Amino acid sequence: MTVYLVGAGPGDPELLTLKAARLLAAADVVVHDRLAANVLCLAPPTAERIDVGKTPGASVRQAEINQLLVELGASVPTVVRLKGGDPFVFGRGGEEALALQEAGIDWEVVPGVSAAVAAPALAGIPVTHRCVADSFTVVTGHRAEGQGTNWEALAQAGGTIVVLMGVSERGAIAARLIAGGLAPDTPVAVVERASMCVQRVVTTSLVALGDEPIEAPATIVIGNVAGLHLGKALVAK
Amino acid sequence: MTVYLVGAGPGDPELLTLKAARLLAAADVVVHDRLAANVLCLAPPTAERIDVGKTPGASVRQAEINQLLVELGASVPTVVRLKGGDPFVFGRGGEEALALQEAGIDWEVVPGVSAAVAAPALAGIPVTHRCVADSFTVVTGHRAEGQGTNWEALAQAGGTIVVLMGVSERGAIAARLIAGGLAPDTPVAVVERASMCVQRVVTTSLVALGDEPIEAPATIVIGNVAGLHLGKALVAK
Numbered sequence: 001m002t003v004y005l006v007g008a009g010p011g012d013p014e015l016l017t018l019k020a021a022r023l024l025a026a027a028d029v030v031v032h033d034r035l036a037a038n039v040l041c042l043a044p045p046t047a048e049r050i051d052v053g054k055t056p057g058a059s060v061r062q063a064e065i066n067q068l069l070v071e072l073g074a075s076v077p078t079v080v081r082l083k084g085g086d087p088f089v090f091g092r093g094g095e096e097a098l099a100l101q102e103a104g105i106d107w108e109v110v111p112g113v114s115a116a117v118a119a120p121a122l123a124g125i126p127v128t129h130r131c132v133a134d135s136f137t138v139v140t141g142h143r144a145e146g147q148g149t150n151w152e153a154l155a156q157a158g159g160t161i162v163v164l165m166g167v168s169e170r171g172a173i174a175a176r177l178i179a180g181g182l183a184p185d186t187p188v189a190v191v192e193r194a195s196m197c198v199q200r201v202v203t204t205s206l207v208a209l210g211d212e213p214i215e216a217p218a219t220i221v222i223g224n225v226a227g228l229h230l231g232k233a234l235v236a237k
Numbered sequence: 238m239t240v241y242l243v244g245a246g247p248g249d250p251e252l253l254t255l256k257a258a259r260l261l262a263a264a265d266v267v268v269h270d271r272l273a274a275n276v277l278c279l280a281p282p283t284a285e286r287i288d289v290g291k292t293p294g295a296s297v298r299q300a301e302i303n304q305l306l307v308e309l310g311a312s313v314p315t316v317v318r319l320k321g322g323d324p325f326v327f328g329r330g331g332e333e334a335l336a337l338q339e340a341g342i343d344w345e346v347v348p349g350v351s352a353a354v355a356a357p358a359l360a361g362i363p364v365t366h367r368c369v370a371d372s373f374t375v376v377t378g379h380r381a382e383g384q385g386t387n388w389e390a391l392a393q394a395g396g397t398i399v400v401l402m403g404v405s406e407r408g409a410i411a412a413r414l415i416a417g418g419l420a421p422d423t424p425v426a427v428v429e430r431a432s433m434c435v436q437r438v439v440t441t442s443l444v445a446l447g448d449e450p451i452e453a454p455a456t457i458v459i460g461n462v463a464g465l466h467l468g469k470a471l472v473a474k
Contacts (some may be wrong), residue, residue, distance in 0.1 A: 007350075009254070010348070012256070013255070014254065014256035014259070014312075015254050015255070015257045015347075015348060016254065016255050017246070017251065017252050017253065017254055017257060017350060018250070018251045018252070018253050018254075018255065018258060019249070019251035019252060021255060022251070040243070050302055064361075086350075086354050086355075086358070087358070087363075088354065088357070088358045088362075088363035088364055088365070088373060089354055089364060090365050091363075092367065093363055094365070094366040094367075094462070094465065094467070095362070095366070095367060097363070097467050098465070101467060109359065109361075110252075111247070111354060111355035111359065112350065113244075113254060113323075113348050113350055113356045114351070114362060117323050117325065117351055118323075118348035119464050120325070121324070121325045121346045121348045122346065122348065124334070126324075126325035126326075126330055126331030127324075127325055127326060127375075128325070128326060128327050128331070128375075128377075129331040129332070129355055130329065130331075130332060134376065134377055134386060135374055135375060135376035135377070135391075136372055136374070136375055136384055136388055137324075137372055137373070137374040137375075137394065138364075138365075138371035138374075139371065139396065140365075140371055140372070140373075148371050148395055149371060149395065149396050150393055150395045151398075153390050153391075154372075154390075154394050154396040155395035156385045156387055156390035156393075157374065157386075157387050157390040157391050157392070157394055158385055158386065159374065159376065159386075170347070186345050190466075195264060198248065202396075215351030216314060221451065223400060225331070228331065228335070230331070230334050230338060230378070232336060233295075237265055
């Protein structure tokens with residue numbers, strides 16, 4: 001009996017890994033988030049589907065999910081815990097893995113394509129680019145989770161900054177990065193609903209980010225790579 | 238006619254995406270790096286395979302690859318440019334995309350699972366973890382590419398640091414991070430040949446990193462997440 005912590009990728013079902021597809025097809029139970037619901041068709045019709053879609057930062061709810069996984073892992077042959085993106089990138093997969101391990105339940109992680117890299121790519125933006133950015137930082141903008149972020153230091157680090165779950169705090173984040181030394185006209189791209197047919201890309205500048213109308217979920221890319229204008233990919237699908 | 242810039246994932250052929258597998262199966266020509274050679278069996282036997290395995294930083298060679306892709310893209314229906322990991326994470330995919338775009342060749346990027354996240358995960362290390370790390374930075378340690386990195390600022394940023402291509406410079410990197418304020422006993426994990434059956438994980442501390450015998454290719458993970466000891470995954474495959 002094993003609980004598989006599986007990444008479902010950024011949204012397009014074709015960006016699932018072969019291993020994730022194989023495990024889904026063999027699943028007895030699938031425990032999934034809202035974002036991963038679009039690949040559930042790959043699980044057998046007989047497999048139980050449990051939707052634990054949650055609001056970020058709901059730690060009480062997370063404890064319940066951990067407990068559910070432990071209970072399932074003790075009695076069900078193949079449990080797939082399916083998460084949007086990658087389970088270990090703001091997916092709280094680490095907490096679930098720890099809970100399973102402490103309970104003596106076998107578990108395995110199956111990495112997925114993270115929106116942190118895929119969302120910029122599908123908007124034609126490489127997070128690294130020779131002579132433009134030789135590092136990138138992925139950070140959550142969600143207040144409850146990201147309050148420890150030293151935005152001013154990030155502004156000094158010199159690489160691309162990718163903000164997940166940062167739509168509501170985008171104005172405050174931009175202000176702290178500018179206070180830390182980033183130029184107000186630093187290029188910014190925002191990718192709404194990456195990899196889906198309704199994907200939309202907004203290009204702006206750091207100083208104007210707070211005033212742009214943006215709808216969550218969206219990935220915010222800050223840095224000169226956002227100004228490369230590899231526009232071809234903007235319409236690719 | 239289209240040139241697809243396709244990520245092959247970290248090594249395990251099962252970590253390829255469904256889309257990458259579909260495009261490989263339809264490829265007329267596959268232009269691949271050394272790291273992506275293990276999934277070539279998914280291309281038709283009749284597809285031409287061109288190995289452009291290169292040493293990092295060989296910019297003259299990169300210009301030749303760009304030119305090759307432009308020529309192929311102008312005459313071959315389906316060209317797959319296959320790269321280890323993700324094409325836009327230190328893959329120089331951005332340069333190839335730019336060259337294709339300037340030449341008026343259709344191109345599309347297919348994101349892959351990056352070793353930057355998958356290598357730590359497969360060693361049981363989540364790059365983010367509630368109350369431990371709420372951001373992570375991916376940076377190249379290769380001298381020619383990473384010389385602009387402000388390691389001291391990264392030390393202040395407070396998140397996990399993932400170093401790719403940093404084996405030869407690991408001592409110097411550790412020294413700069415310590416100079417920037419990271420504690421000498423900060424946990425470090427090094428994942429050699431991630432996702433392959435010969436994967437090996439070395440756990441150490443920042444101050445001792447330079448003296449550890451490590452073989453490239455390896456992913457270096459620096460930060461408290463490296464001390465979580467989700468040891469179960471160390472043997473998972």
